[in-house]
Amino acid sequence: MAAKALIAWSSGKDSAWALHEARRSGDYEIAGALTTVTETFGRVSMHGVREELLMAQLEAIGIPPNIVPIPFPCPNEVYEARMEVALSQAKTQGVTQVIFGDLFLEDVRSYREAKMAGTGVTPVFPLWGRPTDALARAMIRGGLKTHLVTVDLKALPKSFAGRKFDAAFLDDLPVGVDPCGERGEFHTCVLDGPMFSRAIAARVGEVVEREGFAFADLVPIG
DSSP states (O other), X not given: XXXXXXXXXXXXXXXHHHHHHHHHHTOEEEEEEEEEEETTTTEETTTOOBHHHHHHHHXXXXXXXXXXXXXXXXXXXXXXXXXXXXXXXXXXXXXXXXXXXOXXXXXXXXXXXXXXXXXXXXEEOTTTTOOHHHHHHHHHHTTOEEEEEEEETTTSOGGGTTOBOSHHHHHHOOTTSOTTOTTSSEEEEEEEOTTOSSOOOEEEEEEEEETTEEEEEEEEOO
């Protein structure tokens, strides 16, 4: 019997590919998409994706939203308290797993495992340990269509914000930048892929700098 699970949905490529792998395994019934939204801006936290675009994604992947609103700025204790409430509510609905798109950061995985220990909800990491260059190219070959929406300016120049995540982008990456941006060098927003029932139309709008990051605004079309 398939385990009832949430997908930790950031709007980006790793959570999308983790969903793809989880669905292909047949081991999970995906009951919802767990997403933190910064209520001050109405945007996905860290990625800066408009909530309107997030909802279009979730409609296209056929999964209901499970939104966790957080303030800006958000103290860690507030984030943890709100996530605890969300997980507790999910458990009452029969959820036993949360699927994450984490790739290799041991401290991030350990944090998730520690915070979920004893909750009755187990973290799952279907992409864990895969070589990130090969994984990035597999995503592209698999039909993932995505743009960089957040760039850490310590790792990449502002000109990378808004770029497509494609083979040309990977070839242009400076030495030392992870091909999947796993160390936070960049974040993405997916517009199409094998986990989508339809492509989402959007254009790259204004690029703004704030607190050491460049954010490219993806604007829905239609």
